[in-house]
Structures are given as C-alpha cells and as structure tokens.
Amino acid sequence: MGAKTMAKDVKYTTWVENEVGIQGVAGSLDGELAVTVSSPLKPVAGTNPEQLIGLSLATCLNATLQAEEKRHGLLHESVVRVKVEFGPDEPGYQFWLTAYVKIPQVDRATGAAMLATAEQRCPVAKLLAGSANVQVQLVDEFPEAEA
Amino acid sequence: MGAKTMAKDVKYTTWVENEVGIQGVAGSLDGELAVTVSSPLKPVAGTNPEQLIGLSLATCLNATLQAEEKRHGLLHESVVRVKVEFGPDEPGYQFWLTAYVKIPQVDRATGAAMLATAEQRCPVAKLLAGSANVQVQLVDEFPEAEA
Known part of the structure; x- marks a missing residue:
C-alpha cells in the first residue's frame, strides 16, 4: 500500500x-x-520458521505498542504472545498465527484503540495482513500454552 | 486458502x-x-524483526526447495538469501523483502519450475503472498550484500 x-x-x-x-x-x-x-516434527534441538516468524510478529507488534504507550504517557507494560501452528495444506503446508496481546495498564476500550493503531503501523502486521491464517486478539490473560 | x-x-x-x-x-x-x-537504527548489538522474518522465509523456502531437490533425485545445493529493507510508510513503517534463490545444479527452466513449486508449498511464502512488498527471484549469483 x-x-x-x-x-x-x-x-x-x-x-x-x-x-x-x-x-x-x-x-x-x-x-x-x-x-x-x-x-519441528523431529526430536532434534533447534528453532524453526514457525518460531522465527512468530517472534518477528511478537517483537514488531510489541515495539510498536511500546511507542503507543509512550505517546500516551504510559510506562511500557504490554506483552505479545504468539501461537504458531503447522499443518498440511493443498498443496504443501501452512501456518496459522494467533497473536495474543495484553495491555494491562489501560481499560479495554483504550487497549483496543492502541492495538488497532499498532496493527496499522507495524511492518510485520502489514506484511501478514493479507492472510486469512493470521489473527490478532486483545486479551486479559493469555490462553494456556498447551503443546 | x-x-x-x-x-x-x-x-x-x-x-x-x-x-x-x-x-x-x-x-x-x-x-x-x-x-x-x-x-536497527541504534548502535546496540542484537537482532530485530527484519532479520527474524527474513530468516523465517529463507529457511522455510530453502527447506521446501530441499524437498523438491530430493523429489528430483538431486543433492541439496539450493541457497536462499533474503534482503530486508526498512523505511517509513503512511502510517508507521514498512519492510520490503526480496528473496534471491540459487539452485545451481539445474538449468534455468528446471530451477524456475522447482522454485514455483516451492513457493506454492512453503507456508511462509504463502503468508507473505498477499503483500506487494515481497518478491522472490531465481538468480545465478547473489547481488552484492551492500549495507
């Protein structure tokens, strides 16, 4: 764009x-x-494309939120946790990314507005915005990090 | 999809x-x-979202190419190098990603067909496919990695 x-x-x-x-x-x-x-499907130590793209999104979005916090005169308290799932597709494979975002020091409406602004400014969120497999959610608590 | x-x-x-x-x-x-x-704009050691998303794409695409090489009965020789650029956008910022791909053991037509297949199968390439800021190119040599 x-x-x-x-x-x-x-x-x-x-x-x-x-x-x-x-x-x-x-x-x-x-x-x-x-x-x-x-x-990720073999018992060998190491990271993988799933974790790398997840951490890229988590870091970019949280760094952008940090700038929004500063703009609002707030200390940095936001946290972004991303779940990345892998499975088959036709053809090949696909990932699903869900970013869970906590902005604990503000009320829900303020948090939602800050997150919307951050999504519009964050380069990684923009790169992924065209995919139906990517979601971003404001939460009060992170879901259980089950394997 | x-x-x-x-x-x-x-x-x-x-x-x-x-x-x-x-x-x-x-x-x-x-x-x-x-x-x-x-x-990335400060003289502080560390990686950043640019490198993380670039390496996610490089690894996913090269792992998928490795599977294509195997399917063709070839040894693994492909290499993927990704340039990531950062700059302003309206609003916020944006990245540009260019993946340069070498498949040195095959002729250009075969390489182009293998790369096209890999792009259709690789989860990270799919996640980024909706962005006009992402390009993938088959090359004989990588461009100079100027800063």
Missing part, C-alpha cells in the same frame, strides 16, 4: 541466508542472528 | 513471546529460540 503512495525511502538494510535447508545453522550476514534450525 | 478448503489439522504448535519491546531478550516458551533484540 505504502509502496504505491510513497517513494521508497530505505533507512536500514539487512541480509539473511539459509544454505543448510531444514537442519543446521543459519542467520544474518552481519552475525547478529545465528541459530540452529531443525524440523 | 487452505483454511477454506481443508479441515484444520495441526501437527505442531509453538509459542513465542515478546515482553521487552524493542530492546531486550525475547524468544520461544520452549527455550529453543532466545535472542537479544534491538532497534
């Missing part, structure tokens, strides 16, 4: 690479991110 | 959380992913 209405004004560029496929070490070319990845 | 035509059949569930906002440690509740995040 922005790409159509604004000139592209790049403030930061970073590069990441995966050479190994599903098992091994991958990360950013600047060395700031280096992780072992593995299949 | 799949959500509309298939019953949801979850094979793996994971949870991630960001409590700190833009600066601090965040990760998965199972402990497999734990990283320090920081603002």
Whole structure:
C-alpha cells in the first residue's frame, strides 16, 4: 500500500541466508542472528520458521505498542504472545498465527484503540495482513500454552 | 486458502513471546529460540524483526526447495538469501523483502519450475503472498550484500 503512495525511502538494510535447508545453522550476514534450525516434527534441538516468524510478529507488534504507550504517557507494560501452528495444506503446508496481546495498564476500550493503531503501523502486521491464517486478539490473560 | 478448503489439522504448535519491546531478550516458551533484540537504527548489538522474518522465509523456502531437490533425485545445493529493507510508510513503517534463490545444479527452466513449486508449498511464502512488498527471484549469483 505504502509502496504505491510513497517513494521508497530505505533507512536500514539487512541480509539473511539459509544454505543448510531444514537442519543446521543459519542467520544474518552481519552475525547478529545465528541459530540452529531443525524440523519441528523431529526430536532434534533447534528453532524453526514457525518460531522465527512468530517472534518477528511478537517483537514488531510489541515495539510498536511500546511507542503507543509512550505517546500516551504510559510506562511500557504490554506483552505479545504468539501461537504458531503447522499443518498440511493443498498443496504443501501452512501456518496459522494467533497473536495474543495484553495491555494491562489501560481499560479495554483504550487497549483496543492502541492495538488497532499498532496493527496499522507495524511492518510485520502489514506484511501478514493479507492472510486469512493470521489473527490478532486483545486479551486479559493469555490462553494456556498447551503443546 | 487452505483454511477454506481443508479441515484444520495441526501437527505442531509453538509459542513465542515478546515482553521487552524493542530492546531486550525475547524468544520461544520452549527455550529453543532466545535472542537479544534491538532497534536497527541504534548502535546496540542484537537482532530485530527484519532479520527474524527474513530468516523465517529463507529457511522455510530453502527447506521446501530441499524437498523438491530430493523429489528430483538431486543433492541439496539450493541457497536462499533474503534482503530486508526498512523505511517509513503512511502510517508507521514498512519492510520490503526480496528473496534471491540459487539452485545451481539445474538449468534455468528446471530451477524456475522447482522454485514455483516451492513457493506454492512453503507456508511462509504463502503468508507473505498477499503483500506487494515481497518478491522472490531465481538468480545465478547473489547481488552484492551492500549495507
């Protein structure tokens, strides 16, 4: 959307690479991110694309909420927890992402307004906005993190 | 798309959380992913949502290509390098993602067909498919990774 209405004004560029496929070490070319990845369906230690995209959304959305808190003169208390599920699709596979958001220091209406603003400003929320598999919910408590 | 035509059949569930906002440690509740995040615009060590979503796409797409290589009886040689750019949007900010893909052991037509299949099967590529800010390109060589 922005790409159509604004000139592209790049403030930061970073590069990441995966050479190994599903098992091994991958990360950013600047060395700031280096992780072992593995299949979530095998008993091998490591993270995976599910956790990486979930944490990207959680961090981007919570950083954006932190800016909204500051704009409202509030201390930072928001927390974003994301559930990522994996399963078959036709063809291939699919993820489902549900972001649960707590903004405990404000009433529900204020929290809902802050979250709506954050969703409209957060780059990762925007990238995922076209998918029916992605949801964002304001909650008082997180659901049980069952496996 | 799949959500509309298939019953949801979850094979793996994971949870991630960001409590700190833009600066601090965040990760998965199972402990497999734990990283320090920081603002890409500040001289503070750490990764960020840009690198996390880029590596999620790079890993998912390359793991899917690895399966395609296996289906073709080929050894795994594909590499996915993703450039992530950050800049202003109206409102807020936006990312641009460009995935550069090398499949060096096959001719260009075969590589293009394998990549097209992988894009249709990879969950992260599907989540991002609705965004005009995301592109995937088959290349013989990666572009210079300038900052």
